[in-house]
Amino acid sequence: MPSSAEANSIIGIDIGGTKIATGLVSREFHVVERAILPTPRDASAERVLEQIYRSVDAILQKSNITKSDITGIGVVAPGPLNPDAGVVISAPNIPAFKDIPIVEHLQGRFGFPTRLENDANAAGLAEALFGSGVGHDHVFYTTVSTGIGTGIIINRRIYHGKNGTAAEGGHVTIDFRGPVCNCGRKGCIEAYASGPALARRAKERLAGCEGRSRILDLVDGDLERVTPVEISRAAEEDDPLAIELISETGEYLAIWLGGMVSLLDPDIVVIGGGLSLMGERLFSAIRERLPTYSINPFAKDVPVVPARLQRDVGILGAAALFLEAKTDEVLI
Numbered sequence: 001m002p003s004s005a006e007a008n009s010i011i012g013i014d015i016g017g018t019k020i021a022t023g024l025v026s027r028e029f030h031v032v033e034r035a036i037l038p039t040p041r042d043a044s045a046e047r048v049l050e051q052i053y054r055s056v057d058a059i060l061q062k063s064n065i066t067k068s069d070i071t072g073i074g075v076v077a078p079g080p081l082n083p084d085a086g087v088v089i090s091a092p093n094i095p096a097f098k099d100i101p102i103v104e105h106l107q108g109r110f111g112f113p114t115r116l117e118n119d120a121n122a123a124g125l126a127e128a129l130f131g132s133g134v135g136h137d138h139v140f141y142t143t144v145s146t147g148i149g150t151g152i153i154i155n156r157r158i159y160h161g162k163n164g165t166a167a168e169g170g171h172v173t174i175d176f177r178g179p180v181c182n183c184g185r186k187g188c189i190e191a192y193a194s195g196p197a198l199a200r201r202a203k204e205r206l207a208g209c210e211g212r213s214r215i216l217d218l219v220d221g222d223l224e225r226v227t228p229v230e231i232s233r234a235a236e237e238d239d240p241l242a243i244e245l246i247s248e249t250g251e252y253l254a255i256w257l258g259g260m261v262s263l264l265d266p267d268i269v270v271i272g273g274g275l276s277l278m279g280e281r282l283f284s285a286i287r288e289r290l291p292t293y294s295i296n297p298f299a300k301d302v303p304v305v306p307a308r309l310q311r312d313v314g315i316l317g318a319a320a321l322f323l324e325a326k327t328d329e330v331l332i
């Protein structure tokens with residue numbers, strides 16, 4: 001468990017496309033109160049901000065905490081955003097939420113020190129500090145879900161790059177002729193291995209399938225209902241197509257992660273998000289093949305493990321922003 005003289009209770013806010021999850025995180029880094037409100041997706045930016053304020057008010061009321069016990073507010077949102085300026089540039093699925101100086105707004109409203117970060121970066125930091133990456137300085141984190149997000153933690157700090165926009169690993173291509181990604185480019189790993197990409201590959205295979213697959217039984221023959229959940233369940237029942245699809249997903253991720261290991265030489269690779277719940281079948285496929293796709297001679301020794309912080313990773317990630325290692329000291 002990390003210790004920090006400045007750590008007291010922290011409010012963590014996770015702004016998502018469907019919900020705003022806010023929590024009070026204790027000094028032991030447990031989420032002790034939660035307020036989950038729907039995101040007013042199509043409302044004005046002011047309405048979205050009001051909903052965020054309301055979630056913080058709810059936490060303050062529920063927890064009966066005095067303001068002096070709060071170290072600050074951490075807030076995470078999907079990118080792009082500028083963590084230094086505290087500005088959300090745009091938020092996928094919330095069209096009106098553009099160029100919002102959210103740190104300034106929250107500080108003005110509540111008076112606490114406030115920090116902003118990309119959600120995947122913050123989740124990576126949280127996994128490094130109190131999840132599966134504990135004890136490691138260099139962590140490559142990825143969340144494989146509706147999309148693929150990544151966070152690069154170097155020396156227990158988030159790597160931001162020049163503009164704060166580094167670590168868009170989900171949009172690294174593994175085949176320039178590949179399928180078109182949500183970002184408009186071709187062959188990004190997200191277009192191969194995200195949840196919707198897996199479902200798409202399953203549907204294509206099932207549409208041309210001569211034999212039967214248990215996946216079809218699980219959706220009553222309705223291809224449109226196929227999701228990774230049914231594929232995972234069918235694999236547990238030894239369905240050959242489902243097993244093949246998961247193994248293939250493992251190979252795509254191994255190709256990509258092999259490159260990441262060549263580039264970063266991390267202590268550990270931590271995989272979160274919905275697809276990480278597919279368990280050992282997916283992870284062993286990745287571990288088995290990753291070394292063949294990396295030039296790093298130590299690739300076979302890099303642990304590839306599931307994330308530990310599941311439901312609360314957004315809130316904990318936001319709170320972790322107040323525990324990030326400081327390397328601002330001048331060395332020369």
Ligand SMILES: [Zn+2]
Pocket residue numbers: 170171172181182183184185188190191
């Ligand atoms: Zn992409």
